[in-house]
Amino acid sequence: MNTFFQARPSSSVNVHEEIPQPWIEKYRPKSMDSISAQEQTVAVLKKTIESQNLPHMLFYGPPGTGKTSTILALARELYGPKLMKTRILELNASDERGIQVIRDKVKNFARTAVSNRRETSDYPCPPYKIVILDEADLMTQDAQSALRRVIETYSKVTRFCLICNYVTRIIEPLASRCAKFRFKPLDISNTTSRLKMICEQEAVNYNPQTLEELAKLSEGDLRKAIMYLQSASKLHKKEMITSESIREIAGVVSDDLIDSLVESAKSNKDGTQLEEAVTKVMDSGFSAIQILSQVQDRILDDFQFNEAQKARIGEFIGQFDKYLADGTDEHLVILNLIKVISDTSE
Numbered sequence: 165m166n167t168f169f170q171a172r173p174s175s176s177v178n179v180h181e182e183i184p185q186p187w188i189e190k191y192r193p194k195s196m197d198s199i200s201a202q203e204q205t206v207a208v209l210k211k212t213i214e215s216q217n218l219p220h221m222l223f224y225g226p227p228g229t230g231k232t233s234t235i236l237a238l239a240r241e242l243y244g245p246k247l248m249k250t251r252i253l254e255l256n257a258s259d260e261r262g263i264q265v266i267r268d269k270v271k272n273f274a275r276t277a278v279s280n281r282r283e284t285s286d287y288p289c290p291p292y293k294i295v296i297l298d299e300a301d302l303m304t305q306d307a308q309s310a311l312r313r314v315i316e317t318y319s320k321v322t323r324f325c326l327i328c329n330y331v332t333r334i335i336e337p338l339a340s341r342c343a344k345f346r347f348k349p350l351d352i353s354n355t356t357s358r359l360k361m362i363c364e365q366e367a368v369n370y371n372p373q374t375l376e377e378l379a380k381l382s383e384g385d386l387r388k389a390i391m392y393l394q395s396a397s398k399l400h401k402k403e404m405i406t407s408e409s410i411r412e413i414a415g416v417v418s419d420d421l422i423d424s425l426v427e428s429a430k431s432n433k434d435g436t437q438l439e440e441a442v443t444k445v446m447d448s449g450f451s452a453i454q455i456l457s458q459v460q461d462r463i464l465d466d467f468q469f470n471e472a473q474k475a476r477i478g479e480f481i482g483q484f485d486k487y488l489a490d491g492t493d494e495h496l497v498i499l500n501l502i503k504v505i506s507d508t509s510e
């Protein structure tokens with residue numbers, strides 16, 4: 165049966181301490197204060213907790229920046245770790261159909277009245293429940309329209325928190341019912357200090373430059389950074405983790421290989437030689453999208469190309485990126501890229 169929303173396994177809300185966990189879960193912030201980098205968002209949310217007048221919320225921003233962690237931490241601070249299990253309903257939009265399913269689920273969830281536990285609990289325990297709709301931008305427009313009514317109907321007993329990566333995919337009438345919170349990509353220093361903390365807790369042997377490089381590679385996505393760190397530490401056990409293994413794990417092509425590809429494009433005008441150079445890189449098993457992005461960086465730093473030439477190549481790279489997204493053969497795309505560079509450098 166297709167269901168529109170699927171409940172996240174409850175284990176992710178309260179994970180048992182003794183079971184070995186992936187570090188991304190183990191180091192998921194448990195309180196609002198331990199959320200890195202999103203100072204403004206956290207400050208505003210803390211104010212709303214104090215007033216206990218929680219609005220409907222829309223969290224948006226790139227992956228791995230703390231959206232899900234923040235709402236879970238907020239729920240924990242409102243209800244405490246025990247009560248939060250009964251007070252929040254966490255759903256993600258994994259199938260486009262069946263707004264009816266969400267209606268039913270929310271209705272069932274909201275129907276049981278919430279008792280006022282304020283006197284008996286150490287937590288504020290406001291008299292409403294929270295419905296978290298993760299990946300809300302994957303909902304069809306129709307489903308989003310239908311959600312407007314659901315939000316209104318149940319707003320007395322529930323608050324909604326919509327989470328998405330692309331805020332422009334949320335229809336305006338829905339967005340305007342929510343207070344919007346933007347989550348920004350984590351900068352290098354925030355990512356590095358979080359990684360350092362994990363390294364110290366897990367007794368990982370590291371040097372600061374490697375962590376900084378890892379932070380750069382993860383492009384503001386802390387989840388990605390932590391995943392890479394855990395893989396690298398498994399690889400090196402008690403030894404020092406190296407930049408090379410981080411790059412290997414992240415699937416980054418070595419600078420030498422990119423250099424030789426671009427240089428052969430600049431010097432060899434012969435089609436067969438160009439094809440050989442491309443085959444060499446592709447046979448190393450790197451993804452075309454990674455090669456495309458690294459070649460772009462390499463071209464931008466290449467003083468042998470003037471601004472007009474860089475702009476021309478950049479335009480093609482944009483097109484090639486779309487071709488790859490549409491599923492075009494990777495080898496063919498990289499071959500074309502090299503041909504364009506070769507023609508431009510003539």
Ligand SMILES: Nc1ncnc2c1ncn2[C@@H]1O[C@H](COP(=O)(O)OP(=O)(O)OP(=O)(O)O)[C@@H](O)[C@H]1O
Nearest residue numbers: 188191192199200227228229230231232233386387
């Ligand atoms: N701001 C942050 N502070 C501390 N840890 C973070 C932060 N952002 C991400 N993390 C780490 O990355 C993991 C994933 O974060 P989270 O699930 O909150 O990301 P998200 O923004 O919801 O991403 P997605 O859009 O992919 O759902 C967390 O478990 C935590 O370990």
Ligand SMILES: [Mg+2]
Nearest residue numbers: 231232298327
């Ligand atoms: Mg999330």
